[in-house]
Amino acid sequence: MQGMEPTIRGTDRSLQLNVSQGSMGHPEMCQAPCVHMMKNGSCHFGLACGFCHFQHGKKKKLDKGQRTMMHEAGEGRRLAIIIPHVVEKLEKLGDQQALNLVRLLQEEVEKASPTRSGAWEKKLQQAQISGRLERMNISALMDLVTECLPEHVNQAYIALQRSRFPFPKLLPEGAVITFWL
Ligand SMILES: [Zn+2]
Ligand SMILES: [Zn+2]
Numbered sequence: 001m002q003g004m005e006p007t008i009r010g011t012d013r014s015l016q017l018n019v020s021q022g023s024m025g026h027p028e029m030c031q032a033p034c035v036h037m038m039k040n041g042s043c044h045f046g047l048a049c050g051f052c053h054f055q056h057g058k059k060k061k062l063d064k065g066q067r068t069m070m071h072e073a074g075e076g077r078r079l080a081i082i083i084p085h086v087v088e089k090l091e092k093l094g095d096q097q098a099l100n101l102v103r104l105l106q107e108e109v110e111k112a113s114p115t116r117s118g119a120w121e122k123k124l125q126q127a128q129i130s131g132r133l134e135r136m137n138i139s140a141l142m143d144l145v146t147e148c149l150p151e152h153v154n155q156a157y158i159a160l161q162r163s164r165f166p167f168p169k170l171l172p173e174g175a176v177i178t179f180w181l
Helices: 013-018 035-040 064-093 096-112 118-126 129-135 138-148 151-163
Strands: 007-009 176-178
Touching: 064 096, 064 118, 064 129, 064 138, 096 151, 118 129, 138 151
Parallel strands: none
Antiparallel strands: 007 176
16 A cells, blocks of 8 residues: 555546546535636646546535525434435435445434424425435535434445446546555
8 A cells, every 4th residue: 555645557548637536426426526627627636636527517505595504404404304315316326335325324314303393394495405405416415414424324425435436437448446545
């Protein structure tokens, strides 16, 4: 193991230039798109860049009012609002590791079991949060609940993200990527 730096070995030079740490899990679990990559088609941070180097639309997130509302909701209610959206997206990924995470997340929502409140639900509806959450990717959604989740669940998410890197479809024949974290 060569220190903590990620290393990449591959035959395709463009792949080496394009891939970044923030691309891990693309498109559902990557970080926000890299501005350097969008502007210039290259990024001097290379593999170490914390933003996604692949092409996709702007990362959707909550607006300020919606974020305040999520904060006011408290942890239990926030989990109950966000997790169903995460679960729906994880189920679409369909692999066993994603489904295991679904089970862990659902356990946390059950444990939190927030009291239902009609007034709250009305407030959420008015803020149109549900539609926004639907358009966010898994990583943006997880950002909203990481602090409410126990360590083993967050670790399970990170493991899933890593399992999606490298992205088999994008890899040229014979390329080897080693990712040290
Ligand atoms: Zn991405
Ligand atoms: Zn970058």
